[in-house]
Amino acid sequence: xxxxxxxxxxxxMRFNLTLAACLCGAALYAAAQNTxxxxxxxxxxxxxxxxxxxxKEGIELAIKKINDAGGVNVKGKKYQLKxxxxxxxxxxxxxxxxxxxxxxxxxxxxVIGGYSTALGEAEAVMPDRYQTPWITCGxxxxxxxxxxxxxxxxxxxxxxxxxxxxxxxxxGLVDQGKLKKGLKIAMAVENTDHGIDYVNGIQQWIGKHxxxxxxxxxxxxxxxxxxxxxxxxxxxSSRADIFLSDAHLQDYIVMHxxxxxxxxxxxxxxxxxxxxxxxxxxxxxxxxxxxxxxxWWSSKLPYPQVKQFLADYKQxxxxxxxxxxxxxxxDALRILAAAITQAGTTDKTKIRDxxxxxxxxxxxxxxxxxxFESNGQAGYPFVIVQNQPGGKVExxxxxxxxxxxxxxxxx
Amino acid sequence: MTLQDLLDPLxxxxxxxxxxxxxxxxxxxVYGVMKIVNLAHAGVMMLGAYFxxxxxxxxxxxxxxxxxxxxxVFFAFGMAVHWxxxxxxxxxDQPTLASLLLMFGFWLVLQNxxxxxxxxxxxxxxxSYTLESWRFGDIAISKVxxxxxxxxxxxxxxxxxxxxxxxxxxxxxxxIQNPYAAQIxxxxxxxxxxxxxxxxxxxxxxxxxLLSMLYSFSPDFxxxxxxxxxxxxxxxxLESFSGVALGAVVLAMVETWSIQIPGVEASxxxxxxxxxxxxxxxxxxxxxxxxxxxxxxTG
Numbered sequence: 082x083x084x085x086x087x088x089x090x091x092x093x094m095r096f097n098l099t100l101a102a103c104l105c106g107a108a109l110y111a112a113a114q115n116t117x118x119x120x121x122x123x124x125x126x127x128x129x130x131x132x133x134x135x136x137k138e139g140i141e142l143a144i145k146k147i148n149d150a151g152g153v154n155v156k157g158k159k160y161q162l163k164x165x166x167x168x169x170x171x172x173x174x175x176x177x178x179x180x181x182x183x184x185x186x187x188x189x190x191x192v193i194g195g196y197s198t199a200l201g202e203a204e205a206v207m208p209d210r211y212q213t214p215w216i217t218c219g220x221x222x223x224x225x226x227x228x229x230x231x232x233x234x235x236x237x238x239x240x241x242x243x244x245x246x247x248x249x250x251x252x253g254l255v256d257q258g259k260l261k262k263g264l265k266i267a268m269a270v271e272n273t274d275h276g277i278d279y280v281n282g283i284q285q286w287i288g289k290h291x292x293x294x295x296x297x298x299x300x301x302x303x304x305x306x307x308x309x310x311x312x313x314x315x316x317x318s319s320r321a322d323i324f325l326s327d328a329h330l331q332d333y334i335v336m337h338x339x340x341x342x343x344x345x346x347x348x349x350x351x352x353x354x355x356x357x358x359x360x361x362x363x364x365x366x367x368x369x370x371x372x373x374x375x376x377w378w379s380s381k382l383p384y385p386q387v388k389q390f391l392a393d394y395k396q397x398x399x400x401x402x403x404x405x406x407x408x409x410x411x412d413a414l415r416i417l418a419a420a421i422t423q424a425g426t427t428d429k430t431k432i433r434d435x436x437x438x439x440x441x442x443x444x445x446x447x448x449x450x451x452x453f454e455s456n457g458q459a460g461y462p463f464v465i466v467q468n469q470p471g472g473k474v475e476x477x478x479x480x481x482x483x484x485x486x487x488x489x490x491x492x
Numbered sequence: 493m494t495l496q497d498l499l500d501p502l503x504x505x506x507x508x509x510x511x512x513x514x515x516x517x518x519x520x521x522v523y524g525v526m527k528i529v530n531l532a533h534a535g536v537m538m539l540g541a542y543f544x545x546x547x548x549x550x551x552x553x554x555x556x557x558x559x560x561x562x563x564x565v566f567f568a569f570g571m572a573v574h575w576x577x578x579x580x581x582x583x584x585d586q587p588t589l590a591s592l593l594l595m596f597g598f599w600l601v602l603q604n605x606x607x608x609x610x611x612x613x614x615x616x617x618x619x620s621y622t623l624e625s626w627r628f629g630d631i632a633i634s635k636v637x638x639x640x641x642x643x644x645x646x647x648x649x650x651x652x653x654x655x656x657x658x659x660x661x662x663x664x665x666x667x668i669q670n671p672y673a674a675q676i677x678x679x680x681x682x683x684x685x686x687x688x689x690x691x692x693x694x695x696x697x698x699x700x701x702l703l704s705m706l707y708s709f710s711p712d713f714x715x716x717x718x719x720x721x722x723x724x725x726x727x728x729x730l731e732s733f734s735g736v737a738l739g740a741v742v743l744a745m746v747e748t749w750s751i752q753i754p755g756v757e758a759s760x761x762x763x764x765x766x767x768x769x770x771x772x773x774x775x776x777x778x779x780x781x782x783x784x785x786x787x788x789x790t791g
Contacts, residue, residue, distance in 0.1 A: 126612040128710075170612075272759050300757045307707050307716050310504050311751045312758035318497050331614050335708055338616070343504075344625040344632025364616045364708070368623050 116163045117153060117427055119144070119417070120183030122194030122204060123219070127171025128305060128331050131360055132406045133196050136218055139407030140164065140193055142397045143414035153418045156425045162418065165189055173203035180204040184211035190427055191215065193413050196406075197329055198222040198240070198275040199304065208232035214420075214433045218413040219406070221354075221377075222274035226456040232433050234457040236413045236446070240275050240327075243354055243375040244282020246463040247325065250373070250478045250487075251349060252286070252293050259489040260348060267298035267321030269312055269336075270353075271328055276301055279327035279353055297321050304329065309336040313343055327353035334364045341368045348490035349373065357466055357474040359403045371491040373467040373477065378405035378446055381476040381484045382464070386443045408445045416441045416451055447482075496630045503633060505741075505748035507641045512740035514644035514702055515717050516724040517651060518695030520736050523725065524668040525688040528578070529587045531595040533696050533721060534714030535602030540566065540700020541709040542610060548617050555617055559643055559701040563694045570693025573598070574686045583681075585671075606711035614708040622705070640702045647698060648737060664688055716762075723769040729779030739779065743768065 090098070121140055124133035144162045152159040165187055169176035176195070183189045184207055191214040195201030201220025208215035209230050217225070221237035254260045268283065270276030280299060287294050298319035302312055313336070316324060324347040328336060333355040340350075349371075355361070356374030380391055380402060390411065394402050402408065416439060421427065424435035436453060444451035448461040465478035467487055475485035515537065522530045540562055547553040547561070577598065581591050621639075625632040655661035663684045666674035675681050703709070703717065720743065728739025743765060750756055750764045772779065 126607075128614070130612055269758075301759050303759050303762070308508075309758075310508070311501075311748055311761055314501055314504060314748070315751065315758060317500060318752075331708065334614070334616070338623065338708075341623040342625055342634035342637060344627060344634075360614075364618060365623065366618060 115152075115158075115160055117160045117421065118163050118165050118187070118189040119414070120165050120167065120180070120187065120189035120192040120194070122167045122169055122176060122179050122183060122192060123196055124171040124176075124200065125168045129171040129197055129200070129329065131358075131403075132219065132330060133168075133171070135403055135406035136196050136410035137166065138394070138398050139218070139402075139410030140414045142394060142407070143411045143418075145397065146393065147415075147418050154422050155427065160421075160427075162414075167194075169194075169200060171200070173200050176200045177203045177207065180207045180215070181211070184208070184213040189213070190421075190429060191417055191432060193218060193410070193417065195220045195235075198225070198273055201225055201235075202274065205230060205233050212433075213429050214417070214436055216413045216417055216436075218410040221458075222278050223458070224274040224278075226458040230457065232429075234436055234453050234459075236409045236416070236451065236459050237377055238459055238461050238463060239282075240278035240354075241282035241285070242460075243327075243463055244279040244284075245286045246282075246375045246465065246478070247351060247353075247373075248283045248286035248290075248294070250375075250465045251323065252290055253478065253480075254349075254487065254489045255293055259487070262292060264294055264322040264348065265297040265320065266294050266323045266325055267316045267319045267347075268296060268300075269298075269309075269316060269324075269326045270301055271304050271332065272301035273304065275353075276327045283325065294323070302328075302332075304332060306332065307335065309339050310343065312336075313339055313345065317343065317345055321347065323347055323349045325351050325353075328355055330355055330358055330360060333358075334361050337361070337365055337368065337372070341365070346491070350491065351375070354405070357404050357468055362468075362472065367470070369468045370470050371468060371488055373465055373487065375463045375465050376405045377463065378408035379464045379466050379474075379476050381466070381474075381482070382445070382447060383482060384445065384449055386449075387445050390445050412441060412444050412446060412451050416444075499631055501748045501752055503631065505744045507634075507637045508748065509737075509741040509744035510641035510644035511699075511702060511706070512720060512724055512744055513648050513737045514695070515699035516721040516728075516736050516740060517648060518692040518699060519721045520692075520725050520728075521664070521688055521695065522692035523587075525664055525671075526578070526591075526685050527584055527587050528581070528591040528595065530692065530696075531592065531718065532573075532599040532602065533595075533692075534718035535599040535606075536566065536569075536693055536696035537700035537703060537714040537717060538606060538709065538711060539569075539602060540697035541704035541713055542606065542615075543697065544701040544704045545615050545617055545709075548619075554619060555701055555705045556639060556643060559698050562697040562701045566697030567690040567694035569697070570690035571686060573693065574689040578689055579682070579686070603711045610711065612710055612712075614710045616708040617704050619705070636705050640705055643702055644699075647695070651695070652734070660684075660687060720765060723765055723772075725779075726769055727772050727776075727779055735779050 123137050124130055144164055148161050152161045167179035169179050183192050193216045195204045195217035196219025198220045201217045202225055205225050209232050214232050217235040221240040223239045255262050270280055333352040351373050354376050356372045361369050420432050420435040420439045423439050424431040441451040446461050447464055454460050466474050467477045469475050477483050477487035519530050519533045522528055543562055544555040544558040547558045621635040625634045663679045666679050667684050724739040724743055727742055728735025747761055751758045
């Protein structure tokens with residue numbers, strides 16, 4: 082039986098169509114040979130959708146800038162970077178599956194992802210299995226990097242350093258006479274390694290500086306709780322002077338709303354690395370005033386590369402970056418590109434080896450230099466920002482980079 | 493322990509009990525008459541939250557007014573859902589797998605439609621009094637929580653009066669007691685079921701509006717409240733409306749006070765709530781209302 086092709090399409094057209102198909106295939110093949118696929122596994126929906134979206138934007142901006150400049154240089158040949166994006170919907174099981182898919186069937190050269198600690202911990206089991214470099218730009222718990230994984234890297238400084246920096250900042254306020262010595266601290270932290278690291282950082286500092294503070298309450302809560310009134314009741318009963326929580330964005334908003342509704346007041350209040358987010362300001366208005374947070378990056382850092390990033394980000398997305406999320410992701414992509422150049426190959430193990438040695442000397446992050454420690458995690462200082470009246474977010478610590486004096490105690 | 497340490501949790505528990513009672517009433521009504529475990533209850537509460545949100549964002553309408561408007565809107569919605577889906581279920585004296593699956597599937601549909609319309613971002617309603625509280629010495633009472641409590645209690649009281657005094661209410665109570673005997677004395681079961689489903693949905697939507705004043709919401713909103721509603725209606729007695737109020741008070745008190753015990757962390761609260769469900773199912777299968785009724789009968 083003659084096929085439809087022979088019945089309906091004249092011979093000259095069949096030849097031309099076949100030739101066109103071959104040429105297209107060859108062009109696609111050639112293009113693929115000149116591209117490096119980077120898997121990006123982040124939540125852009127679900128509870129962590131907003132921070133995930135910001136991180137995705139940071140990565141895409143970095144890719145655009147590199148590609149616009151000609152691409153990644155690999156031994157004299159230029160490669161365009163191509164993003165292969167997966168939305169894990171803030172679900173850790175889905176996050177693992179998508180990371181596996183990226184590394185196995187989609188065969189990306191490397192994966193960037195893992196916002197937040199819970200999702201990062203889930204994804205972190207895949208890189209060594211598929212010998213594919215993985216860089217998390219949103220998970221900072223030390224436990225992720227304590228398993229001896231060989232292909233796991235992270236651009237966030239350890240969360241325990243948020244805790245110690247927070248305590249250091251508060252201790253500085255005591256030394257300046259803004260707070261009294263011997264104040265009581267109540268801590269309510271998320272029941273994750275992130276929360277545990279935060280508490281450890283604070284307690285380690287307090288242990289080394291006796292007399293400054295006493296922890297009178299320390300409890301954990303489950304991620305995604307709808308009602309914190311019972312927990313806040315206990316915080317209130319503890320008669321603490323300072324309230325420190327470690328929470329992700331939605332929990333911060335829910336908890337602080339209920340904190341304000343219950344008429345609570347403390348001399349200082351912090352939600353860990355959460356505080357200046359636009360969503361929180363929108364949901365809580367002036368209720369977020371005076372909250373301080375220890376974060377991995379601030380737009381107020383006085384580096385020329387930060388100013389350039391701010392301008393580029395605004396042009397790319399139409400708005401200013403919200404808190405630190407985009408910056409750590411931007412540098413994650415850049416350090417990966419630098420490692421590929423240094424490796425001089427797209428071989429994943431050689432890229433991994435290069436990531437262990439490479440140093441990004443024009444990093445946006447505090448200190449201006451990004452490199453990975455022996456366990457794969459970056460190490461750089463934190464900054465403290467404080468929400469101040471008038472919708473302002475000021476950098477209040479370290480003093481050398483401060484754009485305003487901290488307001489302490491909370492009026 | 494000071495007086496404030498006793499009063500604060502007590503007030504918090506009472507305010508919470510009012511909300512719990514309002515959110516469970518809808519489910520109790522539907523189960524009592526139709527023996528349907530309405531898993532879509534969570535989805536309807538979620539829609540109620542978005543109903544209030546849209547009215548607040550577009551017309552700056554206070555959610556308390558939206559709650560009143562939600563009643564007829566969701567009543568009509570419930571009647572439509574009954575006509576479209578529920579009336580095809582076979583009648584039974586016990587919950588059936590078909591009804592569970594149908595309402596679960598309908599809940600998933602509602603979630604997905606909400607995701608398409610509003611995406612998966614958390615939303616919240618921030619009125620002028622959302623973050624304010626009245627202070628009485630060291631005791632602070634949140635204005636919005638008190639407003640929600642008063643609205644919830646009023647709705648339960650009006651429902652009780654309606655069930656006792658109106659013809660429709662008597663039909664509902666008759667069908668709950670014995671659907672066959674109710675039909676013999678002239679109650680139209682199908683019409684009662686349809687109106688009951690509408691009423692149950694109305695209360696679910698109403699509860700969703702109230703909850704939107706207290707919590708952020710997304711298309712997944714309602715899941716933790718659905719589970720608490722189960723606990724309350726089992727605790728109170730599956731077919732008893734006064735039991736719902738009792739169950740709500742008991743659950744709120746247990747949740748609030750149990751974590752005040754030294755060594756019991758706030759993160760144990762869900763385990764305590766659901767542990768209570770297991771205990772009640774084993775020890776008091778007819779709930780507190782059933783126990784009180786038995787005691788009253790035996791004197």
